[in-house]
Amino acid sequence: MTASDAPILSVRNLAVVYPLGRGRSLRATEKITFDVHSGEALALVGESGCGKSSVARAIMQLHRNTEGEIRIEGHDLNALSRAHLKALRPKFQMIFQDPISSLNPRRRVREILEAPLRIIGVRDATERARSIAKVLELVSLDPQTVLNRYPHEFSGGQCQRISIARALILEPALLICDEAVSALDVSVRAQVLNLLNELRERLGLSMLFISHDLAVVRNIADRVAVMYLGRIAEIGAAEAIFEKPAHPYTAALLSAVPEPDPEATSERLPLKGGELPSPLSPPPGCRFHTRCPVALERCRQVEPQLIAFEDGRSVACHNPFALRVERKTNVEIGAAVGTA
Amino acid sequence: MAVSDLNVTVAVARPKRTARFKRPTLRVALPAIWIAFVLLLVATADHLPVPPPAQMDFDAAEAGPSVAHPLGADVDGRDILSRLAHGARASITVSVAAPMIGLLVGTFFGLVASFYAGVTRTAILGVLDAMLAFPSLIFALTLTTVLGPTLINVTIALGIMSIPAFARIARANAIVLLNREFVLAARTAGASDLYIMFREILPNMAMSLITYALTVMSIMIVAEGSLSFLGVGIPPPAPSWGGMIAEGREALERAPQICLIPAFAMFLTVLSLNLLGDAIRQRSEAKDGALS
Amino acid sequence: MSGPPLLSVNRLGVRFPTPNGELSAVEDVSLEVFAGRTTAIVGESGSGKSVLSRAILRLLPRKAIISSESSIAFDGQELLRMSPRDLQKVRGRRIAMVFQDPMTSLNPVRTIGAQLVEGMVLHLGLDGASASRRALDLLTRVGISSPDKRLKQFPHQLSGGMRQRVVIAMAIACEPELLIADEPTTALDVTVQAEILDLLRQLQQERRMAMILITHDLGVAAGHSDDIVVMYAGQIVEKQSTLKLFREPRMPYTRALLGAIPGLRDVPHMRLKTIPGRPPTVYGTGRGCRFAPRCDQRRSRCEHDAPVLAEDSAANLLRCWYPMKGAA
Numbered sequence: 001m002t003a004s005d006a007p008i009l010s011v012r013n014l015a016v017v018y019p020l021g022r023g024r025s026l027r028a029t030e031k032i033t034f035d036v037h038s039g040e041a042l043a044l045v046g047e048s049g050c051g052k053s054s055v056a057r058a059i060m061q062l063h064r065n066t067e068g069e070i071r072i073e074g075h076d077l078n079a080l081s082r083a084h085l086k087a088l089r090p091k092f093q094m095i096f097q098d099p100i101s102s103l104n105p106r107r108r109v110r111e112i113l114e115a116p117l118r119i120i121g122v123r124d125a126t127e128r129a130r131s132i133a134k135v136l137e138l139v140s141l142d143p144q145t146v147l148n149r150y151p152h153e154f155s156g157g158q159c160q161r162i163s164i165a166r167a168l169i170l171e172p173a174l175l176i177c178d179e180a181v182s183a184l185d186v187s188v189r190a191q192v193l194n195l196l197n198e199l200r201e202r203l204g205l206s207m208l209f210i211s212h213d214l215a216v217v218r219n220i221a222d223r224v225a226v227m228y229l230g231r232i233a234e235i236g237a238a239e240a241i242f243e244k245p246a247h248p249y250t251a252a253l254l255s256a257v258p259e260p261d262p263e264a265t266s267e268r269l270p271l272k273g274g275e276l277p278s279p280l281s282p283p284p285g286c287r288f289h290t291r292c293p294v295a296l297e298r299c300r301q302v303e304p305q306l307i308a309f310e311d312g313r314s315v316a317c318h319n320p321f322a323l324r325v326e327r328k329t330n331v332e333i334g335a336a337v338g339t340a
Numbered sequence: 341m342a343v344s345d346l347n348v349t350v351a352v353a354r355p356k357r358t359a360r361f362k363r364p365t366l367r368v369a370l371p372a373i374w375i376a377f378v379l380l381l382v383a384t385a386d387h388l389p390v391p392p393p394a395q396m397d398f399d400a401a402e403a404g405p406s407v408a409h410p411l412g413a414d415v416d417g418r419d420i421l422s423r424l425a426h427g428a429r430a431s432i433t434v435s436v437a438a439p440m441i442g443l444l445v446g447t448f449f450g451l452v453a454s455f456y457a458g459v460t461r462t463a464i465l466g467v468l469d470a471m472l473a474f475p476s477l478i479f480a481l482t483l484t485t486v487l488g489p490t491l492i493n494v495t496i497a498l499g500i501m502s503i504p505a506f507a508r509i510a511r512a513n514a515i516v517l518l519n520r521e522f523v524l525a526a527r528t529a530g531a532s533d534l535y536i537m538f539r540e541i542l543p544n545m546a547m548s549l550i551t552y553a554l555t556v557m558s559i560m561i562v563a564e565g566s567l568s569f570l571g572v573g574i575p576p577p578a579p580s581w582g583g584m585i586a587e588g589r590e591a592l593e594r595a596p597q598i599c600l601i602p603a604f605a606m607f608l609t610v611l612s613l614n615l616l617g618d619a620i621r622q623r624s625e626a627k628d629g630a631l632s
Numbered sequence: 633m634s635g636p637p638l639l640s641v642n643r644l645g646v647r648f649p650t651p652n653g654e655l656s657a658v659e660d661v662s663l664e665v666f667a668g669r670t671t672a673i674v675g676e677s678g679s680g681k682s683v684l685s686r687a688i689l690r691l692l693p694r695k696a697i698i699s700s701e702s703s704i705a706f707d708g709q710e711l712l713r714m715s716p717r718d719l720q721k722v723r724g725r726r727i728a729m730v731f732q733d734p735m736t737s738l739n740p741v742r743t744i745g746a747q748l749v750e751g752m753v754l755h756l757g758l759d760g761a762s763a764s765r766r767a768l769d770l771l772t773r774v775g776i777s778s779p780d781k782r783l784k785q786f787p788h789q790l791s792g793g794m795r796q797r798v799v800i801a802m803a804i805a806c807e808p809e810l811l812i813a814d815e816p817t818t819a820l821d822v823t824v825q826a827e828i829l830d831l832l833r834q835l836q837q838e839r840r841m842a843m844i845l846i847t848h849d850l851g852v853a854a855g856h857s858d859d860i861v862v863m864y865a866g867q868i869v870e871k872q873s874t875l876k877l878f879r880e881p882r883m884p885y886t887r888a889l890l891g892a893i894p895g896l897r898d899v900p901h902m903r904l905k906t907i908p909g910r911p912p913t914v915y916g917t918g919r920g921c922r923f924a925p926r927c928d929q930r931r932s933r934c935e936h937d938a939p940v941l942a943e944d945s946a947a948n949l950l951r952c953w954y955p956m957k958g959a960a
Binding site for chain 1: 676677777791792793794821822823824825826827829830848849850851852853854855856874875878888889890891892893894895896897898900901902903904905906907910911
């Protein structure tokens, strides 16, 4: 494997641990393994408690109580000295969910954008100004009107663009977006999604996109990893997974997404049991079996491992492809009923 | 798209720029005027056209207001206005310097306790708790008795007393701020703990600490007054408001103004500081509210 | 359509005094809600939909100014001029409301049972025992397992989805005729959201309730409403039956909004249609259409002549001089 083949981000068996005091700890994720290749966008999808945000924070080294391996451009982050890690940080940057909280309210935009440059030691003021002008152009903000203002003078969408500019100013190879559009209005969300797509193309940026919104993921991701209760249930090309989900959870998730089309009724695949098990005491065997409508006896006993399929995806399930998402329009349903 | 996008949004962001600066209301103006007046007294204490504060004049003992003594004279014939002005020095010095100590030391420890978990945090919080539990006035009393009752010692004693409260406020604020995304963003750029403490966290705590400092100032004035009243503050003949109140007790029935004037001055000063603190807090809350 | 409207809002206007002048939160809003039907009110932030929903039950903050020509008629009675005592008989009993955040809708220091029973004792005059029995039934109806155990639990012991079910149970406890749901599923996971929305629909059909569903999510509105009202900058800009709205949106804003939503079956990396600029914060009444600055269909008339809300023969509403034709 030559250096140019190496994925930008490589995660192996990542477990994120939160100590709870008195000797107990919460293992928010278990054995998470995936790669992000150059120029690709991988989405981490799942509902609350699945651990996707924990993965993001662990990768960014914001939370260091972890097991497993995280490599950026081949370098093992846990094995680096503090100085080396700091030198590597420009390569991987992050944008967050709350656009307003992402910016220091007491600083002007100019200072906010300069800060990362100062931190890594760019002393030349003209060089900083040039970098700032460049990133502002990338996110379509006018420096004249933006630099001297404070965050509270901007809308959510603009704040998010400033955050993106800040993340880009160090010229990262990888951008991690943690629910970056979830807090935005519909029309603003579209703007930011377009911007992210455009940046990926223009800069060859790699992206790890974390979201619970499958429609957004469809728009932005090349590959998708579906997470449930700390594990990866299914991972593969977005196209394949959306068209024909293998894992029953993926199928149920897809069927639950409300589509802006009153005539497209997809039969919603209900989940059993109703309640998400506590991450502190996950069910034995497959973690999903308590809510899975097609669970087998084996699922209660043996935890499924990720198995590779021909189309390039990997699925952790003893009974894959058992649950089908049927998408019909009212016309087809009517016709079917008519003939029955 | 960029320009039109910006035109619409920026044009709307601040509908009436000029409306921002409002005429100060009475609730802010009056306290500010009183405080200014007290500061004026402090500055001009030596130049007032009245006898020096220690000069006794038994002919005028307990006299009411007159040309020679605009606010009257106390039990020993000393000029009340003069003593009020010089006493103000003691009050103001203590009330400004003591909270400063608390602010600087307390904020430091509060920040450290919020950043670094483990033994450091437990130790700091333990000591702070012990200090909070200890009856404060007794502590100040002990300190001044042991070290001698001078202005500096009183200031230090009261300053130390105020450390735990500042530390708690600093820590409470810091804990919230540490989880805010802009702090995380600084970390992801590789910022050191010191950088984050001083350039990200501290500026966002400043308002909260300053408004609390104003409250502490008013408490200090009363505290200093209490110590002087009990006779363990700044020793006579150096004037102080608390001491004046104590001395005026014996003449309470004959010439109540000897007691009441310094008491009133203290009351107004404390009230003014509290009102100003409230006003500042309201304005800073409004600004924070705009972003959350 | 069955008979006269249960709720009839007419020319509702709500303003708030602010340091920057009077903010017009809702202006000239008129709509009708019928028994057994769900009307979705859709809009982005600042559209005024939440203010509208709270205005109906007069839950606005004290400083809110309701304009004098406003009228909210519920079953023939004028809600805006009702005495506090009469209003209390309507709130919770005939009109119930479900809010977005179940964590703040429930009192954290009282048990679920206590909160459920309270409304029934107050409005229906039930004694404690019958109310408790009914509470058990309600919890079962909304799909909560082990209801007897839950009655004694506190809100923090339940998950977000369960809490919202409890809130719904409380809302329907007194058999209201109208249920107002303000973003009831926004804070919930997708799978839970689907279950809650289905539950609301079922309850509505069982009890022939009228329902107002407020949401920013057009997908939610598509699958769970009969009519949709689109709001922008405090005004109603379009109202149609749900089917027709998605097939043939007439207002340029609605079209743009639909174009901006990513769909599960879209082409990946598709460029979404965006609306330049952002919604105005409206101070006072301006000239011209409020959407004009951002509208790609605007013409000169739109800029200085504010369009009025026009109603057509099928009771559809539209606020636009140049509505668009044909499919989206």
